[in-house]
Amino acid sequence: MQDIQVPAMGRQTFTLLRGVGYFLLALFLLDLLTIVLPFKFTDAVWELNTFGQIVERVPLLLLSFPLIFFGEYSARMKWEQIATKVISWLALVMAVFFFLGVPLGIVNTFRVQTIRQGDIIAKTAQQNSPLQAIAERLNKSSTDNEIRDVLKSLNPQQQSLVAKIPKPQEVKKRLLTEINTSINQTQSQSDEIKRRISNALWKDSVKWVIAATLSALFLVYVWIQSKWARVGINY
Template structure:
């Protein structure tokens, strides 16, 4: 009684764990669908990296689901359940390959995002530095109107500055110093923004790369460790071949028995 009770309890526990595993796989499927639809591969590198982040961040859900479903190898399963196990075993390999592909796509996306950030920063720097170059040209011109334009530009850049507009020579010296100062500050600020964006990109992508790589390894290991689900048919074939060989040997041995039985009659 105790053995049958423990066996029944083990079966119920295994069924509950498998039910939870199937539920987790369905939740993972919903997450993957939400991340992938609508697909924009090759069009938007930000979307590609974001999709990799969602994939890798939710990878524990299908991993735990797979482990729960495969729990209890020796516990009784229906024929449909055994077939489904074989499908899920190959699905784990497919998921491992998908994570590797997504990892490669994420690396390409990060490179393209970094290039776009650099191009955008360079474009902004070119536009803003062009204004400083115009102010420098105005200083070179002795016309008072050009000097006034340079003074207005510096006042917009540094509202708290006090310019001596009554003395053109001193004003020109002040403006030259302020233009050089603001230009250097602008270059430094743009470089800091580029470095900050690059660090943020590396931080985000590096975490996603690591999670995707670990997920791929785990799924491939699940596929490797569940080879028993894929070898059921082969075992049956081997058993069938052995039974067939046994029947052939019985048939081959039958005539020898008959000859042994008929020999005494001939002697008589």
């Protein structure tokens, strides 16, 4: 089959548009390499962030295909016979990647949420641990002398003043109230942080999942419409 003849200006326009398409595809592939390397498979945080970063850059990929395939056979160079065939199959490969990435992204969102909430819980427990230890010691102290001993251990530089406290039981009660208030405030702050992190995490995840699904469908459409490139023809 002979190449379709086009005016000189039309040939230049085709070459320019396709050149932009190849350039955008090259940028996407370069970004893809920098995102995935080094590999950290089984790391939920890395997998989710990698999936999200690739999805965020998918406009480069989606725009490159229509530009590369624009005009089908017209004004093609010899090397494009192989290039267009490879790129057509690349569209299907990327579609499969995005389809598979959707369930994996959802699973990793749950995993990352668990990891981040676990970090917050551990940090909160670390902050509350000294206060809980003091509260436990005070609760075990029943006599005035026992309470004074606890207070002395908390204020070793003011032992003489602690020994003169007239009503240790009231001091104990007030300290326990303050400790409980502080622990409750820390726990409330922790719960709020967990809620905000979960909301932000799922907001991004849902956006990526929807974008990946739509991108995969579009790429399948590109693959179907570029059948002419896979069939092969001498340019």
